[in-house]
Amino acid sequence: MKIAFVGKGGSGKTTLSSLFIRHLAATGAPVVAIDADINQHLGAALGLDEAAAAGLPAMGEHLPLIKDYLRGTNPRIASAEKMIKTTPPGEGSRLLRVREDNPVYDTCARPVELDGGAVRLMVTGPFTDADLGVACYHSKTGAVELCLNHLADGPDEYVVVDMTAGSDSFASGMFTRFDLTFLVAEPTRKGVSVYRQYKDYARDFGVALKVVGNKVQGPDDLDFLHEHVGEDLLTTVGHSDWVRAMEKGRPPRFALLEDANRRALRALHAAVEAAYGLRDWERYTQQMIHFHLKNARSWGDERTGTDLAAQVDPGFVLGEGVVAPA
Numbered sequence: 001m002k003i004a005f006v007g008k009g010g011s012g013k014t015t016l017s018s019l020f021i022r023h024l025a026a027t028g029a030p031v032v033a034i035d036a037d038i039n040q041h042l043g044a045a046l047g048l049d050e051a052a053a054a055g056l057p058a059m060g061e062h063l064p065l066i067k068d069y070l071r072g073t074n075p076r077i078a079s080a081e082k083m084i085k086t087t088p089p090g091e092g093s094r095l096l097r098v099r100e101d102n103p104v105y106d107t108c109a110r111p112v113e114l115d116g117g118a119v120r121l122m123v124t125g126p127f128t129d130a131d132l133g134v135a136c137y138h139s140k141t142g143a144v145e146l147c148l149n150h151l152a153d154g155p156d157e158y159v160v161v162d163m164t165a166g167s168d169s170f171a172s173g174m175f176t177r178f179d180l181t182f183l184v185a186e187p188t189r190k191g192v193s194v195y196r197q198y199k200d201y202a203r204d205f206g207v208a209l210k211v212v213g214n215k216v217q218g219p220d221d222l223d224f225l226h227e228h229v230g231e232d233l234l235t236t237v238g239h240s241d242w243v244r245a246m247e248k249g250r251p252p253r254f255a256l257l258e259d260a261n262r263r264a265l266r267a268l269h270a271a272v273e274a275a276y277g278l279r280d281w282e283r284y285t286q287q288m289i290h291f292h293l294k295n296a297r298s299w300g301d302e303r304t305g306t307d308l309a310a311q312v313d314p315g316f317v318l319g320e321g322v323v324a325p326a
Contacts (some may be wrong), residue, residue, distance in 0.1 A: 001153060001155065001157065001158050001159070001179050001180075001272050001273075001275070001276060002148065002151065002153060002158075002159045002161070002177060002178045002179050002180075003020070003158060003159070003160045003161070003178060003179065003180055003181075003182065003272055004160075004161045004163050004175070004177075004178040004180075004181040004182065005017035005020070005160070005161070005162050005163060005181075005182050005184060006163045006165075006175075006181060006182070006183050006184070006194070006198060007165065007183055007184035007185060007194055007214075008165055008185075008186075008190060008191065008193070008194045009039075009165040011165075011184045011185060011186055011191060011194075011214060012184050012186070012214040012215065012237075013037075013162065013163075013165070013182075013184040014037065014039075014041045014042055014045050014162050015045055015214075015243055015247075016182070016184050016212060016214060016237065017033075017042065017045075017160055017161075017162040017182075018042060018045035018046050018162075019243070019257070019261070019265060020160060020182075020265055020268055020269075021033050021046065021114075021119055021160050022046070022114055022116060022254050023116075023254075023262075023265040023266075023268075023269065024119075024158050024160070024269070025114045025116045025117035025118065025119050026114075026115075026116025026117060026254055026255075027116075027269075028117060029156055029157060029158055030098050030099050030157045030158070031098075031119040031120070031157075031158045031159075031160060032098055032105075032109070032119070032120045032122065032158070032159045032160070033046065033112070033119050033120065033121045033122070033159075033160050033161075033162075034121075034122045034123070034124075034144055034159065034160070034161045034162070035121070035122070035123040035124065035162050036124050036141050036144045036161050036162060036163050036164060036174075037162050037163065037164050037165065038164050038165070039165075040053070040123055040124075040125070041162075042121070042123070042162045043056055043112070043121060043123065045246070046112050046114065046119070046121065047112070047114065047246075047251060048112065049249075056110055056121065056122075056123045057107060057108050057110070057123075058123060058124060058125025059108045059122055059123065059124050059125065059143035059144060059147075060124055060125045060141075060142070060143050061125060062107050062108055062143070063142070063143050063146075064080055064081075065103065065104070065107055066104055066108070066143055066146060066147065067080035067081075067083040067087075067146065068080040069094055069102065069103050069104055070083075070089070070093060070094050070095075070096075070104075070146065070147075070150045071083060071093065071094070072092050072093045072094035072324065072325050073092035073325055074089070074090050074091065074092035074093045074313075075091075075092060076090050076310060076311045076312075076313055077090075077093075077311055078306070081304070082304050082306050082308075082311075083146070083311075084142070084292075084295060084296075084300045084303075084304065084308065085141075085142030085143070085145045085146050085172065085295070086145065086146075086149065086172075086173060086288070086291050086292035086294075086295045086296075086300075087146065087149070087292060087308070087311055088149055088285070088288045088289055088292050088311070088312060088313070088316075088318075089149060089150045089313075089316065089318055089324075090311070090312070090313025090316045091313055091315070091316055092324075092325060093150060093324060094150070094324050094325060095150050095151065095152045095318075095322060095324040096147055096150050096151045096152070097151075097152060097153070098151075098153050098154075098157035098158070098159060099157060104147065105120060105122075108122050108143075109121065109122045110122075114254065115253050115254050115255075116254050116255075122144075124141050124143065124144060141164065141172065141174065142172070144161065144174065145172055145173070145174045145177065148161075148174065148177040149177070149288055149318075150318075152318060152319065152320055152322055152324075153320070154320045155273075155276050158272075161178070163175075172291070173287065173288070173290070173291030173292075173294075173295075175198075175201070175202065175205075175207060176202075176205045176207060176284075176287045176288075176291070178207070178208075179208065179272065179275045179276065179278075179279065180208045180209075180210065180271060180272050180275040181198075181202075181207060181208065181209050181210070182210055182211075182212050182234075182268060183195050183198055183209060183210070183211050183212070184211075184212050184214050185211050185212070185213055185214065185225065185229065186213075186214055186215050187213060187215070187216055187220075187221035187222075187224045187225050188224075192225070192228040192229060195211060195228070195229055195232075199232075205287060206283065208275055208278065209232060210232060210233075210234040210268075210271055211225070211229045211232045211233045211234060212234060212235060212236070212237065212264070212268065213225045213233060213235070213236035213237065214236070214237050215237075215238070215239075216236040216237065216238050217238060217239070221236075222236060234267055234268070234271055235263075235264040235267040235268065236264065237260075237261055237264050238260060238261070240257070240258055240261055241258070242256060242257045242258060242261070281317055281318055281319040281320075282317055284318065285316070285317045285318050288318070289312050292308065292311070292312065293308075293309055293312070295308075296308035296309055
């Protein structure tokens, strides 16, 4: 199951995504956590110290390896250099599985031990001064999009992505790559403005969206969220002494998280489980192709000197049961 956490900067989406990752790990489920935010705070939220977080390998720096592995023996892709971030899989492509070991995980993922279990953590890498005026941050998240395009995940296994803040997520097709998107919103006008943008942009793509109200302090805050997001409001999270201790680098055992916040995490988990029954791999594959052709026309063909539309395998549908080459 693929889950995204989105929201405006400062909404608490990284904190909420880290709590949900801890919750899933505590159930014993396999989890791949991905930090696709420009600020790269997920490692710290999962308990890594500053040096360990800074030492995580950046996916963007290993894009040639990722492309070469995922290309496999796909005859429609001449070389890894001809792949772009939206290149879809086809016959002969290698796929990623949550529970396996592979060169992509070996190179780009690192285990993070939590008191309820362990997860694999992958990061896009930070936006640096060298990138200013030269590259767009979305070129760094391209490695994440490519991996999601080649991910054949099943029930009771999870990929949780902490997305870039605000509406920047719509600069690529990655916003359609998830079974469920949790939008973290504060009970303020700015807090719900990103919800309105996301709702409008996602409407035509059937994106499943649920709102998690954060920093909710009383009935007035709850009424405000109900007024502005309606039935999309799934649950709310209030003040947490556990989170405050975690942010100071001294998190208690996860079992000591407040009961109200534990119930909120269980509500998120139940919503994800319910989303599994709504999966449509055909639609998922067609959306992948849609954004690939869009990128091909706008810049990909010119940059690669290739007709990237020819990379689309019309008979291929990604799914849990697809058998890929070793």
